[in-house]
Amino acid sequence: MPVQVTPDLMIFGLLAGLAAMTAVGVVAFRNAVRSALCLVLNFFTLAFLYFTLRAELLGMTQIIVYTGAIMVLFLFVIMLLNLGSLQVLDERPDLIKKGLGFLFGGALFGLIATQVVQPFLQTSQQFAPEGFGSPQAVGRTLFTSYVWPFEIASILLLIGIVGSILLAKRRI
Amino acid sequence: MFVIGVVGVIIRRNPIVIFMCIELMLNSVNLTFLAFAKYGPATANADPYQHAMAGQMAVIFVMAVAAAEVAVGLGIIMMIFRSRSTIDVDEVNLLRG
Numbered sequence: 001m002p003v004q005v006t007p008d009l010m011i012f013g014l015l016a017g018l019a020a021m022t023a024v025g026v027v028a029f030r031n032a033v034r035s036a037l038c039l040v041l042n043f044f045t046l047a048f049l050y051f052t053l054r055a056e057l058l059g060m061t062q063i064i065v066y067t068g069a070i071m072v073l074f075l076f077v078i079m080l081l082n083l084g085s086l087q088v089l090d091e092r093p094d095l096i097k098k099g100l101g102f103l104f105g106g107a108l109f110g111l112i113a114t115q116v117v118q119p120f121l122q123t124s125q126q127f128a129p130e131g132f133g134s135p136q137a138v139g140r141t142l143f144t145s146y147v148w149p150f151e152i153a154s155i156l157l158l159i160g161i162v163g164s165i166l167l168a169k170r171r172i
Numbered sequence: 173m174f175v176i177g178v179v180g181v182i183i184r185r186n187p188i189v190i191f192m193c194i195e196l197m198l199n200s201v202n203l204t205f206l207a208f209a210k211y212g213p214a215t216a217n218a219d220p221y222q223h224a225m226a227g228q229m230a231v232i233f234v235m236a237v238a239a240a241e242v243a244v245g246l247g248i249i250m251m252i253f254r255s256r257s258t259i260d261v262d263e264v265n266l267l268r269g
Binding site: 036042069070080145 | 195202206207232235238242248251253
């Protein structure tokens with residue numbers, strides 16, 4: 001099946017390539033702050049990918065939750081631990097571990113490629129109805145069919161808040 | 173992206189970077205969920221609307237769990253750093269029997 005180069009495909013290729021490159025950057029940079037900034041860029045490109053998939057609410061949530069909250073948390077901890085000092089960041093090279101890591105990574109890539117790509121290539125038309133990513137649709141489903149998982153997630157977040165405060169306090 | 177995250181968890185020794193790699197993995201799974209929710213073949217007896225919604229709900233819950241996990245994990249890193257003044261994962265071997 002010849003692939004036609006449409007503007008959609010070009011935009012997708014651009015965003016996907018940027019996401020993959022920044023993901024490599026997260027792993028490859030030695031400095032933790034640079035890794036964090038690469039991760040911010042990666043989250044932004046993912047949010048735009050969500051927009052192209054017509055999941056507008058999730059794209060906005062991605063920007064707010066990940067780049068807003070989680071990355072601020074990461075940068076704050078890096079700053080608190082004062083990891084700018086090179087002594088802590090200095091990682092001894094470990095060739096055996098790196099070789100094993102790349103080996104496992106290649107094997108896993110092959111596995112995922114054989115499993116995921118095949119069903120993707122079989123589907124050409126989209127099944128999702130129009131406007132499935134709008135806040136109204138998501139909210140209605142979240143509070144009708146998925147109300148119990150929603151409550152459990154809220155309890156989990158509460159436990160997370162209490163636990164992190166307990167861990168971060170010096171004295172209770 | 174998932175594979176890059178896994179390789180990062182294996183080869184890096186800085187736990188903060190390892191956390192970032194875990195976030196990478198979660199995000200790649202989110203992207204796959206959304207793509208299948210949009211383009212995935214709905215089974216014969218499933219409503220396509222419900223099918224598309226299930227993917228989005230999964231992404232929302234993954235995001236919530238990721239937020240909690242990062243908060244607790246970074247708290248643990250802070251505690252370890254305060255008590256041992258190193259966060260190299262190969263040096264922290266208190267759990268070794």
